[in-house]
Amino acid sequence: MQTIHAGQCGLCTHFGESHHNDKVLVSIMTSKKAELNVLDECGHPKHAMLHLKVTPISGCDGFTPAASA
Numbered sequence: 001m002q003t004i005h006a007g008q009c010g011l012c013t014h015f016g017e018s019h020h021n022d023k024v025l026v027s028i029m030t031s032k033k034a035e036l037n038v039l040d041e042c043g044h045p046k047h048a049m050l051h052l053k054v055t056p057i058s059g060c061d062g063f064t065p066a067a068s069a
């Protein structure tokens, strides 16, 4: 498990945006920890059409804090 910090995908509203209630995503948001082999889509409007996949410790300037983070 790796601790996830603000600015990283695991705490971004766009991480797995199409299935926010997924228990793995909820767990990452609440515990701020994640397995490093988690891979999910980025729903940011600039990335979605590219089907960008990111890990919880990835990040970009489009970071937007998830409501529950």
Ligand code: SF4
Binding pocket: 007, 008, 009, 010, 012, 013, 014, 015, 016, 041, 042, 043, 044, 047, 054, 058, 059, 060, 061, 062, 063, 064
């Ligand atoms: S790549 Fe950027 S916009 Fe997408 S989930 Fe990660 S921090 Fe958020």
